[in-house]
Amino acid sequence: MAATEATNAADEAYDVIVLGAGPTGENVADRAHAAGLSAVVVESELVGGECSYWACMPSKALLRPVTARSEARRVPGFQEAADRPLDAPAVLAHRDAVVSYWKDDGQVRWLDSAGIDLVRGPGRLAGPRRVVVDGGRVLTARHAVAVCTGSRAVLPPVPGLAEARPWTSRDATGAKTVPGRLVVVGGGVVGVEMATAWRALGSSVTLLVRGDGLLPRMEPFAGHLVAESLAEAGVFLRTGVEVREVRREAPGGPVTVLLDSGDEIVADELLIATGRAPRTEDIGLETVGLTPGSWLDVDETLRVTGVTGGWLYGVGDVNHRALLTHQGKYQARIAGAAISARARGVPILESDPWGAHSATADIRAVPQVVFSDPEAASVGLSAAEAERAGYRTRVVDQDLAAVSGAYLYGEGYRGRARMVVDLDREVLLGATFVGPGVAELLHSATIAVAAEVPVERLWHAVPSYPTISEVWLRLLEAYRG
Known part of the structure; x- marks a missing residue:
């Protein structure tokens, strides 16, 4: 069956069913298929997932002009030519092209060329090895179901915040115009990168951080050097503060951010970049004895623990091991190898921490780049x-x-x-x-x-x-x- 044409059977069987067609899910299916197993991917949004349309790719498209101009300004003979404002409409247009205008035709063609079927719609577990897709479609897995549904941005319980309809990371990477004033809450990767990008595109940016510095998961000097550069670029950075309340009187109107210090900041948009949660709240985890909305506990082969029969895998963000696209793809390779080995009755190399079936790098060697300046x-x-x-x-x-x-x-x-x-x-x-x-x-x-x-x-x-x-x-x- 072609990727766009898997239809109509009342109860269809595959060797492997993958929930989620982001980079992680695509790679699990690809590795399984390369090992001779049949695979189907179930996706309710765009094939290619968060990274392709709302995270890695659009954010780097916004940031590359910023760093290119900054580097050019340091080169003798080119400094004057580079000392001009960025062409914001051109940058945003390039971003739109990078994300294929939020269309997934190319990604679907890749699934088709790889021999992987695609079923569109929300998929839910319905007991062991069974997935029901909206519309009554029932899929059964001979060997494994892999949950690769990723994560979503979380809004903290601040009075008035949800009603103010703030930006999350998706809004920040997909905005069509440059806000005059932007408040960013959060000093991690998303907060730092989006403060960098939108300040360079012309926004007046205020960055609010609850802790005492930026990039808390890196060495302290990393956050210090990045903070210095942001300040030189004109970002107003405030550390050691918390948002107490948010008000927005009318949709599209200005937003007021009240701090625990008693200060108020008025902006045109507010970006909340303070954390993520697994997208597991409505995928039927309760039908296999797991808690809806929870992170999935997995072993080193990415198999979910506590599920009888060992057929369920949690790969990528959903297991909370390393919330990075490249780590999700790495885990997918490990999970794909483990699934195919178990399907063939080949012994799993659990005793080898750097073996083909163990995601050891998640613990010992996770690489990460913050594309700030x-x-x-x-x-x-x-x-x-x-x-x-x-x-x-x-x-x-x-x-x-x-x-x-x-x-x-x-x-x-x-x-x-x-x-x-x-x-x-x-x-x-x-x-x-x-x-x-x-x-x-x-x-x-x-x-x-x-x-x-x-x-x-x-x-x-x-x-x-x-x-x-x-x-x-x-x-x-x-x-x-």
Whole structure:
């Protein structure tokens, strides 16, 4: 059956049923099909999911002009030409093209070419191995059902907030016009990236953070450098504050944000970027003994624990292991391998923490990039996380601006690099980079952390001169003393 034409059977059987056609669900189905299993994907919105239309892709389309202009301003001979406002309509039009104008024809064609069936509509579990789709369609799974429904933005219980209809991440990445005044609540990745983008596009942006800094899951210096840059760009940053009440008198009218300090801020739009919840509230979890709306507890093969028969998998955001698109796709590869192995009766390599059936990277080597200006990139454990985990460590810091490649990258380059070394095994536990262009440094660190490359062997990995990657040599020199 073609991806767009799976219809009409009263009770259709597949080897694998996937709920959710985002990058995670697509990859589970693809890996299962590549192993010789039949697969169907059930999707109630757009094939391609959150990342393709409302998160990763549109947000990076908004942010790339910001960082490109910033980098050009640092290059002698090009600074004056780059010192102009961004063409906001052109940026938004490019964003629209990147998300295929919120149409999923191309993604559907890919499913079709991969031999994966598509059923449109909300799908709900109806007991073991059964999924009912709106309209009465019943699907049964011979081997596995994979829940890949992702997560959604959560509004905190602030009086008047829901009635004020604030932006969530979807609204922030999909807005058609630039708001004159924007208040952003939340100092994590979404809050920082959207404050960066909309300020550069012309908004007067106020960023409100409950804690004492930005990007709390990274090394403290990452949030500090990003905060400095946001302030220089004209973002009004307030830390240690909480929103007490929100008022909006009329739809489309101004919104008033009341703080616990007693201050009031009036804006045209309010973005809430303070947390996410699993999209599991209406997928029939209660029919298999699980709690609707809960995160799914899974083992290292991504199989949901506490479900008799071991046929249910929770892959991607729904298991709360690492809420990142690339980690969801990684988990999909692991889950697909585990599903196909169990279907063939092949032993699962549960004793091998880095084996084909174990999502070990979720715990030890999660990479993440914040596409702010400057970029912040990290993998593995921070210094504080390593200490809490009981490792005996040495932390090595270097000024990225002292590297020749950074000097050539642009005048006034500011950045910092850190590696966290396990002294007992002499391998990297984590690394963090902050500075223009550092996103492309991260994969080398990810390989070093995931492969547990000995520090002495890293000494023989020679960075090209003159590149920013030469910071690796400086870090190792400092470690060796």
